[in-house]
Each structure stands twice: as structure tokens, then as C-alpha cells.
């Protein structure tokens with residue numbers, strides 16, 4: 494486990510590297526360039542420095558918990574959807590993006606056995622790849638790791654809490670015009686500060702946002718979904734993440750955006766402090782995600798809350814057969830005030846015009862996107 498001193502010295506080195514990038518770019522970096530380095534700079538970024546990152550308790554060194562870590566029933570319910578999607582597409586390959594500790598991969602592989610001929614993990618973080626190798630050791634002949642997206646895909650793509658980890662750009666509205674909010678060198682106590690520039694970036698599709706609004710736009714996440722749509726020949730993609738449709742995202746009551754840091758199971762909004770020691774995330778704009786996929790050739794096959802999706806996939810029956818403790822953990826996946834409502838699931842398909850995925854059989858909310 495890393496000590497606080499190790500963490501601070503990695504952060505100091507990372508801030509120096511970001512400072513040099515700011516100088517090289519003429520004194521200012523787009524926020525997405527800052528966020529990409531803060532999270533993924535080789536050897537120094539939050540996901541690249543060997544921190545434990547995902548887990549149950551701060552004592553284990555982790556910073557946040559995700560659904561596959563919280564309950565194995567998440568993966569078992571999702572397995573029913575993945576199996577149906579494999580059947581519908583006639584494929585036998587699964588791609589997982591950003592597989593974290595490998596918990597979901599191992600659950601899906603156990604549940605689906607030989608139905609999955611190959612399980613390909615695309616993971617940017619070298620230390621997380623090592624954890625995934627250990628977690629999926631018993632499926633060594635089936636699992637492989639890729640550094641980049643394959644050129645062509647047939648089968649099922651999944652990503653849990655991956656879109657929220659993709660770098661975003663920031664926009665700021667001063668009451669009359671929009672500016673792009675980036676990062677510059679500070680002086681005195683803060684090594685890095687925000688700095689605004691005039692911008693040609695398209696502001697969010699919303700009216701009546703108050704002066705002082707700062708919000709995010711998701712060009713990288715949307716480009717990622719568009720690339721998947723272009724490369725998928727026949728199959729489906731499922732993304733689970735926290736977020737909202739555009740009308741709720743770009744709402745006057747959310748005028749400070751959704752950027753958030755996570756460290757030791759606590760959250761704070763100060764993204765320019767303790768760089769590399771905290772996770773940085775933004776909620777997902779599911780309308781933008783859906784449109785990006787659709788424009789590039791995907792059909793949007795379903796959109797609903799995590800609670801609805803898991804219940805449609807049979808989580809209730811799985812819970813009936815589980816121990817009391819396992820039931821209590823799984824309940825957190827669906828409780829409205831925990832993960833059930835804030836987290837959403839979106840499904841895309843390609844080449845499957847008549848297929849309606851079971852996870853959206855009740856409570857589909859595509860009309861709200």
C-alpha cells in the first residue's frame with residue numbers, strides 16, 4: 494500500500510509534468526487535457542500510479558466502490574442480459590472497457606462459461622490490468638488484454654463506470670457569453686488555477702442557465718461511443734453509469750456542473766488540489782451519448798435506471814436465493830437513494846433491428862432522452 498508521503502511525491506511530480514505541458518502549450522491547457530494527465534499520465538496519473546482505487550473500505554487503500562465490487566449479483570444479473578445479446582447477435586465475444594479489479598469479468602465468465610469464447614479487456618491502467626489478470630486467472634485461455642479498440646467487433650461490449658472517467662471539457666457562462674474553462678499555472682498557494690478563454694465550442698442545448706454557470710461537455714466520451722458504433726458489425730453495447738438526460742444535466746439548478754473527486758470513500762469538488770491522488774469524474778449526459786451513438790450507426794435499444802434494468806434481468810430471483818448479507822448488499826444496487834436511480838443503463842445495438850433487450854422490458858425511458 495502507498496504511504497501518504499509516496500502519494501504526495503507522486504502528486505508533486507505529476508503537477509510539475511502538467512506545469513511543463515501548460516508552458517509548452519503557451520500557458521493554458523483545455524480541462525480535458527489536464528484531466529487526461531491527472532488520471533492517466535504514465536506512472537503518475539491516478540489510474541496509472543498503482544493505487545488500489547476500487548474497493549470496499551478506505552482501510553484497504555481504496556477510494557470508491559462500484560457495483561461489481563459491492564455485490565456479485567450485479568454481474569450475475571448482467572450476465573442474463575449479456576447472454577441474451579450474444580444469442581441475438583450470434584456472437585461469442587465480449588469486450589469490457591475499463592474492467593477495474595476484474596470483478597465483473599470474473600462474474601460474467603463464471604456465469605456464462607463456454608458461451609463466451611473470448612473476453613477482451615481494454616484497459617488504460619497498467620496496474621489495474623495486473624489486478625484483472627489475478628482476478629480472472631482461472632479463465633486464462635479466454636481473457637486477453639488490448640491496448641486499443643479493435644477494428645471490427647461482433648458480440649457484446651460492456652462498460653461499468655467508464656464513461657464518467659473519460660476527460661471532459663469545461664464551459665463557463667458569465668451571463669452574456671460562454672468561455673472555455675481551462676487550467677493555467679498559479680502563483681503562491683495553488684500550483685494550478687482555472688483560466689477562461691473565448692471559445693467556439695458549442696454551449697449546452699439549454700436556455701435560462703444563470704450567470705456563473707460552469708458545466709461540462711463530453712466530446713471524448715461521445716467520440717468513443719461513435720467509434721464503437723462504426724466498428725461494431727453486429728452486436729450490442731451496454732453502458733452503466735451515473736448521469737442524466739440533457740434536460741436534467743443542463744438545468745439551472747445544476748449550475749456548478751457535476752465534476753467530482755473521490756478519495757478514501759469521500760467526495761470533494763476541488764479538482765485542482767491533490768492532483769493524481771484523487772479520482773476525477775463527471776456525470777454522463779445520456780442524451781449526448783445516445784445521439785453520438787445513433788449518428789454513427791447504432792440503434793438506441795434501451796435506456797433506464799439501474800434498478801429497473803437489474804430487476805428486469807431477474808435480480809429479485811437471485812436475491813431470494815442469496816444469504817441475508819448478500820441480499821442487503823444487492824439491495825444497495827436498486828435502492829432509489831443509493832445506486833438504483835442515479836445510475837442508468839443505456840443499450841445500443843447494430844444490425845439487430847427487431848431485438849428488444851430484456852433489461853428494458855419494463856420502464857424503458859428512451860422517450861426522456
Ligand SMILES: C[S@@+](CC[C@H](N)C(=O)[O-])C[C@H]1O[C@@H](n2cnc3c(N)ncnc32)[C@H](O)[C@@H]1O
Nearest residue numbers: 559590591592593615616617618653654655658
Ligand atoms: C471508475 S473505474 C471503473 C472500474 C470498473 N469498471 C468497476 O466498475 O469497478 C474507471 C475505469 O475506466 C478505465 N478507462 C477510462 N477510460 C478508458 C478508455 N478510454 N478505455 C478503456 N478504459 C478506460 C479506467 O482505467 C478504469 O479502469
